[in-house]
Amino acid sequence: MKPKKIPNISVDCVVFGFDTTTKSLNVLLINRYLESKDSNDILVDDYVLTGYHVYEDETLDESASRVLKEFTGLTNQYKKQFKAFGNPDRLTNPKDLVWIKSEAFNSRTITIAYYFLINTEDIDLENNTHYAKWFPLKQLPEIGFDHKEIIKEAHEDLKVKCLSEPIVFELLPDKFTINDVQDLYESILEIKIDNRNFRRKLINKKYIVPLNEKQVGVSKKPAQLYMFSKDVYEKIYQKNYLISI
Amino acid sequence: MKPKKIPNISVDCVVFGFDTTTKSLNVLLINRYLESKDSNDILVDDYVLTGYHVYEDETLDESASRVLKEFTGLTNQYKKQFKAFGNPDRLTNPKDLVWIKSEAFNSRTITIAYYFLINTEDIDLENNTHYAKWFPLKQLPEIGFDHKEIIKEAHEDLKVKCLSEPIVFELLPDKFTINDVQDLYESILEIKIDNRNFRRKLINKKYIVPLNEKQVGVSKKPAQLYMFSKDVYEKIYQKNYLISI
CATH class of the missing domain: 1.10.10.10 (Winged helix-like DNA-binding domain superfamily/Winged helix DNA-binding domain)
Incomplete structure (x- = not known):
């Protein structure tokens, strides 16, 4: 039996990776794509964080780990819950509203944001079904929802955290x-x-x-x-x- | 018109104060009290954090500030959102279930936790209608829900934060x-x-x-x-x- 989703609570995961060749701190994003059923017009084509609803029987931490596993196959990675985002208007721009309608979720959704630190060598993104892609933090594509703000705050938290604990090695081979x-x-x-x-x-x-x-x-x-x-x-x-x- | 509550999302506020005489770091707690309608037996009599549901039209930050104001009259105090608590079993001990029934809220409630730093001289707790009281962090009374864990994690966060920013002065006259x-x-x-x-x-x-x-x-x-x-x-x-x- 499929687990039951909580309609107004989600987790979003900022997955950081480091490219030692280009010396770039990267974020893993997935393509959000929607065509009109009538006209084949592209309604939405941008990028968002990996995330999903919280299920009724799981903790927030379990929810974040499940999302990471579904999108990357990885388990037991460094993760940190850093902030909840819940502004009433966080999912109300026109593209987000089209998307929300197609996915049947609540426009007042509160998301608990996590970041993960990944050794990019551990992920194989070839043929992944979510069109997941690494983007340099300094050259992000068009991003949906309030995920740009979530990425920014994850980065701020990582800056502080990496000075007090040796977590950077999670990002290296x-x-x-x-x-x-x-x-x-x-x-x-x-x-x-x-x-x-x-x-x-x-x-x-x-x-x-x-x-x-x-x-x-x-x-x-x-x-x-x-x-x-x-x-x-x-x-x-x-x-x-x-x-x- | 009364604002509409979101039934499964709340904020909880760990209000810290410092008593310069006893040199004690204190937490503000309110009495949770419930008698049986039939027998006058006391069903619940313990302490919890100041907290409430999030309203549909407010941000999480606004929600926390509103709760602080309702319980203490204070505005513009130092506040920090530090963690969301959402374990499926966080509100499921027998007293919590009795209480939840009386207050009609969802047993799978996710709470966004904040802490506030207060100069205790700014609060007058005489005759307050919530039976709010300061307790030394080292001598907490019986505490309902998972609020003991929330207080513990707020304290851990405060330890780290007070070493990198001069926030302790918020707690002093x-x-x-x-x-x-x-x-x-x-x-x-x-x-x-x-x-x-x-x-x-x-x-x-x-x-x-x-x-x-x-x-x-x-x-x-x-x-x-x-x-x-x-x-x-x-x-x-x-x-x-x-x-x-």
């Missing part, structure tokens, strides 16, 4: 160079970081472990590869209360 | 001593802070402005009074990206 980490921080924080300081600080962290391997298939001098050890991090980590008011 | 600030940080963070270091660091902040006044009516040597200048803070504040992974 298992083996990475120090430059990859720097590129990633720079793309999240939208700043330039001093190269030498950063390298020295990072290499000194016990949980950044050098491997007996170097990059392969690069045109310049191959760089040393590292891994992030969550075990080491959790063992040595002591919450550092820096009164920084 | 306009004129305070350095000791008051230290007591407050200690009660929020549940740690002991080194006295001399803290004093020196705090006095050096340009936005902690000494007044030409000392404490009055204290038995020990009266201490210097200070104020927090939001204007100065906002002028000199530069987002300090400390990579502290």
